[in-house]
Amino acid sequence: MSRFRSRARAAAAVALAAALAVGCSSGGSSSAPAAATGTQDSVDAALKAGGEITYWSWTPSAKDQVAAFQKEYPNVKVNYVNAGTNKEEYTKLQNAIKAGSGAPDVAQIEYYALPQFALTDSLADLNQYGFGSFEKDYSASTWAQVKNGNGLYGLPQDSGPMALFYNKEVFDKNGIAVPKTWAEYIDAAKKLHAADPTKYITSDTGDPGFVLSMIWQAGGRPFSVDGRNVKVDFADPGVKKWTAMWDQLIQGKLLAPVKEWSDDWFRALGDGTISSLVTGAWMPGNFISSVPGGAGKWAVAPMPTYDGKPVTAENGGSTQSVVKQSKNPALAAAFVRWLNHGNGVQPFIKSGGFPSTTADLTSPAFVDEAVPYFGGQKINQVLTSASKDVAPGWTYLPYQTYANSVFSDTAGKAYVNATGLDAGLAAWQQAIVDYGNQQGFTVSAG
C-alpha cells in the first residue's frame, strides 16, 4: 500500500508542479491592489438573500457543520464536496483556478499552503467585508498565518501549537522522566532504546512539515518573502541549533523507522513502539479515534526546549478561504464567518478539533475538560498554554506545497544515509532556489 501511496504522491506532485507553473505565469500580479476595508453589511445582506455555494473540505466535522448551517439558514444551500485530503485538494484547486471555472466558493487550505494561493491572487481579501476587526478574537499565531502582506485570506479554523505527547506507561516502566529540554529528550531516547531495543522515543522518516515546525521553535527563519523576492537560508543559526540536536537522534539510530500516518505508524503508537510524539494540538482527536490501543497510556506535556524556557511552534492547522472565482463571494464570506467566527466553532471542537478562537482557548469548559483517553488528564491546559508560547515571525514559501513534495528527494537522504541534516537541507535549499527562479520569483540563497 505504501508503494501505491508514494506513486500517487509523485503523480500529484507532477500535476501540482505543472498547474503551479501555469498559474504563476498567467497570474503574475504579485501586488494585488489592496481591497478597501469594508463592512459586514454586504455579508449580512447576502446571507439574507440566500443562494447556493460549494465548499471543499476534508475536515471530519465539515458534514455536520454544513448541516447545522443549513438548518440555521434554510435559504442557503451549501454543496459540500470532499475533493481530497490536503495536497490532493490543492492540486485540484490550483487546476480549477487555472482553468477559470470549477473552483469552489469556499475551500479549506492549510496555513502552509495559503501563501501560494494568496500570492497568485486566487483568494478574496476578506478585509473588504470588515473581517479585519476579528483580529482580537484569534490567537496571535493563527491570525498571523491568514494574513499575507496587508491582505486577509481566510479565517483560522484550527491551530496546532506543538506539545509533547508521550506514552506514560512506557516512560514509567523504563524509569524515564518527562524531558523538559532537548538534551533530556536525547538522553531519554538513548536510555529507552538501550533498555528495550523494540522501543523508540519517536519516529521521523523526514516530514517537511515537522522539520519546519522544529526549525520554527529553535528560532530559525529560513524563508523570507517580499512580494516576488524570496530568500532561503538553511544555514541560519536557529536551523543549525535544531539540526545539531536532531542529528544525534538520526545518527544514533534512535528513531523508529516507521513512516508517519501509515498503518504501521498507527500500530506503533498503540503498542508503544513509538513512545512519544512532538506534534500539533490537534493530535488528541486522532489518538481517540484511530489509536484505541493507547487509551489510558498517553499523556501530554509541554514541548521540550533548548534552554528550559517555554517556547513552541505551530504545526499544521487550516483556514477556510473564499476563492476569487466565486460568483457569490459575499455569501461565501458569510459561510466562512459562521464556520470560524460563529456557531460553526462548537461542532468543530466537539469533533476533536483544536480551536484558534481565544474565547474557546480560555473557556473553562474547554480548558479544564478531563479527557478519559489521557487517563483523565486536563490536556487542554497544556495545549492552550502552548498556544500562547508560539514563537512569532514565521513565514512559509509562496510555493511551499511544491517544496514539500521534493523534500524527500533532497533532504530525505539525510535520514536514509545519516549524512547529516545540514547537507540534506542544503540540497533542499538548492532545489527550492532553482524551482522558484524557474517560476518567475527572484530567489536568493542566504
Place this chain on the structure above:
Amino acid sequence: MAVLSKTQFSVTRPRKSRVLTGFMALYLLYTLVPLVWLVINATKTQPSLFSTSGLSFGDSFALFDNIGQTFTYNGGIFFRWLGNTLLYVVVGAGGATILATAAGYGLAKYRFPGRRGVFAVVLGAVAVPPTALAVPTFLMFSKMGLTNTPLAVIIPSLISPFGLYLIWVYAADAIPDELLEAARIDGAGELRIFLTVTLRQLVPGIITVTLFTMVQTWNNYFLPLIMLSEPKWYPLTVGLNQWSAQANGAGAQPIFNLVLTGSLLTIIPLVVAFLLMQRFWQSGLSAGSVKQ
C-alpha cells in the same frame, strides 16, 4: 553418431529444466504474495490490522462486515465509483476497441496515400506514455469546459494506438486478400465485407484489444485524478486513493480496512474477465507468430 539419451524429447514433450521451474515458482510466489496479503487483510477489522502480522489472519473474520461497510460508507459512494468505472470502461474501452478495429483493418487492407505517415504516427504514439499527455490534455480540456465531466475521462480513453497497431498486424495476417476479392466479386459493399466477413476473422484480435483497453481504463488513475474534482465522478482507483489519504494529518480518519476490502472488490471483475476470455487472449497473443 552421438549416443542418444534414453528419453526422447520432442516439441510436445519438452525437456524439463529444474532451474526454469524454480524461477517460475519464485515468480509465481512474487506475483501471488501481494494478492494473498490483500485477501488476508481484507478479512480484518481496523484495530486487528494494527495489532496482527500482515500475513496471518486476525482474531476475527470481518470480511463480510468490511464488505458491508465498504458499500455503505459515506452514503454508498463506493457503488457510485463502481458505476463510474463501468461507464468509463464500457464507453471508453469499448469505443477504443471499435475505433482500433476499424482503423487497424483499414490500414492493413487498403492502399491509400499517406498510409506510411499514419503508420509512423501510430508507432510514435505507442511510445508516448499516456501520463505524459495528461497535463496538456487537461489544459486543453479546461479551455473547452470539459474538465470535471465524465467526457474528460472517456475521450482520451477512446484512443488506443497500441490496439490499433495490434489489429493492423493481426488483420494483415488473418484476412487473406483473396477472401476480400471473392466477396467483392460476389457484389458485397466494403461496409458489408467489414461487418460480415472481416469481423468474424478478427475476433481473437478484438478480444485481445478489448482486454488491453479494459485493463487500461479500469486501472486508469492519473488522468481522472487531474481531470475530476468531484468525488461523484471518480472511478474506483481515485476514490480508493482518497479513502487511503484520509489517514493523513489533523482530523485523520484512517479506514485502511475499507481501502483494502475496496481494493479486493475492485480487482475481482478484472480477474473474472480474464478467466472468461482467456482462450481468446491466448490465441490472440500467438497470432502472427507463425507463418503459414
